[in-house]
Amino acid sequence: MINSNENRKKLRLWHIIVIILLVLVLGGLAAIWVDSGERNELTALTIENIDFSNLKDGVYVGEYSGTKGHFRDAAVELTITGGEMQNIKILKGALDNNGNPTELSEGVTILDLFQKAKNSQSLQVDAISGATLTSKAHLKALENALKKAKEEN
Numbered sequence: 278m279i280n281s282n283e284n285r286k287k288l289r290l291w292h293i294i295v296i297i298l299l300v301l302v303l304g305g306l307a308a309i310w311v312d313s314g315e316r317n318e319l320t321a322l323t324i325e326n327i328d329f330s331n332l333k334d335g336v337y338v339g340e341y342s343g344t345k346g347h348f349r350d351a352a353v354e355l356t357i358t359g360g361e362m363q364n365i366k367i368l369k370g371a372l373d374n375n376g377n378p379t380e381l382s383e384g385v386t387i388l389d390l391f392q393k394a395k396n397s398q399s400l401q402v403d404a405i406s407g408a409t410l411t412s413k414a415h416l417k418a419l420e421n422a423l424k425k426a427k428e429e430n
Contacts, residue, residue, distance in 0.1 A: 314345030319410040324420055329398040332357045332426040338368065339422025341414045349414040353391075355422035365391045370415055371408075381408035387415045394419065 340352040351370035356363045371379045371387045378386035382405050390412055393402040400420055404412035 315343050315348060316410060318343055318345045319349060319413050322413050322417060324400045324413065324416050327400055327420055327423045327427070329362070329423070330360070332360050332362070332423070334358055334360065335426065337422040337425040339418045339420065339425065340369075341417040341421065343414070349411055351411075351414040351418040353415065353418045353422055355419065355426065357426050362395050365395075365419065367415070370418070371411055381405050381411060387412070390415065391419060 334357050337355045337357070338352060339355060340350075342350045349370070352368040353370075354364075354366040354368055356365075365388065367378055367387055371381060373379050378388050380386055385405050387405070390402065390405055394400050394416070400416050400423075402416075404416075
């Protein structure tokens with residue numbers, strides 16, 4: 278009799294464990310499915326060549342907002358002084374809870390990506406390894422800010 282009750286308790290415990298595992302697996306699959314539209318959109322996103330010369334001094338905000346999802350939306354504030362990029366601040370995107378740039382891969386942040394763009398005077402820079410889609414979203418936001426700096430001329 279005692280053995281039978283113990284067996285029922287063990288069986289019930291196994292049922293609970295299996296149900297929890299099924300819920301976790303289904304939740305993971307649902308998350309992948311929900312994110313797939315945004316991933317596909319960012320994969321197909323192209324970053325234009327922007328001429329970094331003749332930029333008008335000022336502060337410009339550029340944004341990228343996905344149409345399939347908003348997990349990787351980005352906004353940056355670009356300061357142009359003397360016709361050159363001086364400061365880029367992340368307003369939305371790869372930031373931690375304190376508003377500091379998030380480390381995306383081996384100590385690298387989006388600000389490092391922006392520094393590469395500034396140094397090479399081109400947005401055609403290698404994305405951060407392991408954060409390609411986040412890199413593209415932020416580069417698109419920077420591209421949009423640069424376009425505003427060019428339009429003002």
